[in-house]
Every structure is written in C-alpha cells, then in structure tokens.
Amino acid sequence: EAGVAQSPRYKIIEKRQSVAFWCNPISGHATLYWYQQILGQGPKLLIQFQNNGVVDDSQLPKDRFSAERLKGVDSTLKIQPAKLEDSAVYLCASSQREVGTDTQYFGPGTRLTVL
Amino acid sequence: GQSLEQPSEVTAVEGAIVQINCTYQTSGFYGLSWYQQHDGGAPTFLSYNALDGLEETGRFSSFLSRSDSYGYLLLQELQMKDSASYFCAVRGGRAGGFKTIFGAGTRLFVKA
Numbered sequence: 448e449a450g451v452a453q454s455p456r457y458k459i460i461e462k463r464q465s466v467a468f469w470c471n472p473i474s475g476h477a478t479l480y481w482y483q484q485i486l487g488q489g490p491k492l493l494i495q496f497q498n499n500g501v502v503d504d505s506q507l508p509k510d511r512f513s514a515e516r517l518k519g520v521d522s523t524l525k526i527q528p529a530k531l532e533d534s535a536v537y538l539c540a541s542s543q544r545e546v547g548t549d550t551q552y553f554g555p556g557t558r559l560t561v562l
Numbered sequence: 563g564q565s566l567e568q569p570s571e572v573t574a575v576e577g578a579i580v581q582i583n584c585t586y587q588t589s590g591f592y593g594l595s596w597y598q599q600h601d602g603g604a605p606t607f608l609s610y611n612a613l614d615g616l617e618e619t620g621r622f623s624s625f626l627s628r629s630d631s632y633g634y635l636l637l638q639e640l641q642m643k644d645s646a647s648y649f650c651a652v653r654g655g656r657a658g659g660f661k662t663i664f665g666a667g668t669r670l671f672v673k674a
C-alpha cells in the first residue's frame with residue numbers, strides 16, 4: 448500500500464513570495480490533516496478535512512494560509528505572502544476514521560525555508 | 563482548549579527501561595496517542611489508548627489514566643535505534659469536531 452505522498456520535499460523562497468504544497472493521502476482515507484512543525488517543536492494542526500469538508504481550521508492563519516481538498520482526495524496548502532516565521536516542515540497526514548482507534552499516517556513533509 | 567506536558571529530554575542506557583510521562587488537559591477526551599519521530603523523518607504511530615490501562619506492543623507499552631489525565635510510554639530493552647523524539651497527542655473535542663493536539667515532544671537519547 449502506497450503511503451502519503453507530498454511534494455515538493457524542499458522549498459526555498461523569499462519573504463512575501465507565495466508557495467504551494469501538495470498532498471496525496473492513502474487511498475480510501477477520509478480524513479486529511481495539515482500540520483506545521485517548527486524545529487524542536489511538536490506538529491501543530493493547521494487544518495483537518497473530513498472528505499472535502501473542513502472539520503477544524505482554528506489554528507490556520509487565514510490571512511495568509513489557505514487549503515483545499517477537491518473531490519475529497521488530494522489537497523493543497525498555500526501560503527501567500529510568506530513570512531520568515533513560516534519556515535518549518537509542513538506535514539500532511541491521513542487516517543481512515545475520525546474517531547476511535549485510528550492512526551494518522553504521515554507523509555515525508557515539505558521543508559520550507561523563507562529567506 | 564487542549565494542552566499537553568511532557569519532559570523535554572530523557573537519557574537512558576542501552577538495554578534499560580525508560581518511561582516518558584504525559585499529562586494533558588482537554589474537553590471531550592477521546593484518546594491519547596504516541597508517535598515516534600527520528601531526526602529528519604516523519605512521525606510514525608506507536609500506540610493509542612482510549613480506555614484506562616496498559617496496552618502492550620512488543621517492546622513498547624502505553625498506559626492511560628483518564629481520571630488523572632495522565633499517560634506514559636514505556637520502552638523496554640532499549641536499543642540505539644530508539645533514540646528519537648516521542649510525542650504524546652490527545653484527541654478531544656466534540657462529535658463532528660474532533661481535534662488532535664501534539665505535545666512538544668520528549669527527546670530520548672540512548673547511550674551505549
């Protein structure tokens with residue numbers, strides 16, 4: 448079974464530029480998560496989708512971050528414009544069920560550096 | 563809201579047993595998970611506790627006490643490859659709005 452795919456793996460941009468990340472979850476997984484992980488910290492949930500609906504986006508900086516999950520499969524996360532403090536690893540994860548003994552499967556992440 | 567506390571670092575000797583504690587605060591508790599993350603890698607799932615008690619999976623065990631809002635991860639027969647960061651994560655909220663919050667992580671150093 449293929450795992451969670453993310454691209455690109457690395458991205459370097461200058462502040463005020465825009466960037467987009469792509470995630471393809473494990474086939475059949477209804478729930479998709481985007482996390483931001485700053486070096487030395489735990490993953491911080493940015494947005495959670497159930498199929499193509501948003502379950503939680505309370506920690507998503509909506510003035511600059513946006514995410515969508517068209518057709519309940521792939522998802523993109525966009526930052527526009529980027530700030531220095533957005534430098535982090537952006538992790539995508541998916542799971543089969545929203546509640547119960549579910550497991551989140553993480554992709555390899557996209558390491559973003561904002562200069 | 564939801565919050566978790568876990569030690570920032572733990573050091574142990576190869577072959578020993580180590581326990582990583584986690585206390586949490588959340589409304590609408592559903593479960594406590596543990597994840598392992600090696601440097602440069604992605605978090606990988608280790609265990610999930612929804613009910614009180616001990617869950618054992620090979621060398622790893624996880625414990626939960628809902629009344630104490632407390633859990634721990636127990637690693638036995640430590641190996642060098644166990645050197646990694648370990649995160650507890652609490653799932654809480656309400657139906658239709660469950661959310662998982664990760665702790666800051668405990669960095670485990672295993673020495674020869």
